[in-house]
Amino acid sequence: MxxxxxxxxxxxxxxxxxxxxxxxxxxVAMPYRSPDGTFPVxxxxxxxxxxxxxxxxxxxxxxVNLVIASANSFRVIQMGKIPADEIDNGEPTxxxxxxxSLGMFLIALDRHAKRDARFSxxxxxxxxxxxxxxFAYL
Numbered sequence: 001m002x003x004x005x006x007x008x009x010x011x012x013x014x015x016x017x018x019x020x021x022x023x024x025x026x027x028v029a030m031p032y033r034s035p036d037g038t039f040p041v042x043x044x045x046x047x048x049x050x051x052x053x054x055x056x057x058x059x060x061x062x063x064v065n066l067v068i069a070s071a072n073s074f075r076v077i078q079m080g081k082i083p084a085d086e087i088d089n090g091e092p093t094x095x096x097x098x099x100x101s102l103g104m105f106l107i108a109l110d111r112h113a114k115r116d117a118r119f120s121x122x123x124x125x126x127x128x129x130x131x132x133x134x135f136a137y138l
Contacts, residue, residue, distance in 0.1 A: 006045065006047075009045065010043055010044075010045060010069075013043060013045070013069040013074075014043045014069075016069075017041075017043060017067050017069060017074055018041075020074075020135060020136070024135070024136075026135060026136075028076060028135050029076070030065045030076060031065060031076065031077065031078040032063045032064060032065050032078040032080070034062060034063075039065055040060055040062070040063075040064040040065060041064060041065050041067055042056055042057055042060065042064045042065070042066050042067070042079075043067045043069055044056075044066060044067065044068050044069070044102050045068075045069060045102065046068065046069075046070055046101065046102050046103035046106065047101055047102070047103060048101065048102050049098070049099050049100070049101060049102075050096065050097075050098050050099065050100045050101075050102065050105060050121065051098040051099060051121075053066065053079070053102065054079070054098070054121075057079050057080060057081075058081055062080060063078055063079065063080025063081075064078070064079055064080060065077075065078060066078070066079040066126065068102050068105075068106060070103075070106075072136065073134040073135060073136050074134070074135050075106065075109070075134055075135070076135070077109075077126055078126070079126040093118045093119065093120050094108065094117070094118070094119050094120075095119075095120060095121060096108065096119050096120070096121050097121065098121045105119070105126075
């Protein structure tokens with residue numbers, strides 16, 4: 001048995017996710033659609049830190065559909081930089097530690113499984129619609 005590097009594992013899961021989205025028997029809802037009609041996707045692993053993932057998201061130039069891929073399933077949430085005028089707009093937002101792993105973030109999402117959730121740190125936000133929805137690979 002060989003150990004996969006983090007990049008190899010991410011690439012392998014990326015292929016599985018794209019196949020599940022394109023040909024799966026269950027429609028995978030993408031919460032964010034860009035103005036040009038595309039659905040930008042960033043794939044992350046449970047042991048990735050929020051700060052690293054946020055840097056990748058911000059580098060794309062706008063909000064994305066963040067796919068958190070675990071061994072047997074994945075979740076899709078919207079993540080992007082929060083405009084300054086929306087940071088304190090009265091919506092309930094849970095402040096999280098920027099070094100939180102995405103695995104721990106999924107535990108926080110599970111607390112909100114029956115409703116939408118909004119999280120932020122250092123002007124980066126993540127909103128999860130129907131946070132409890134998980135999708136299986138093919």
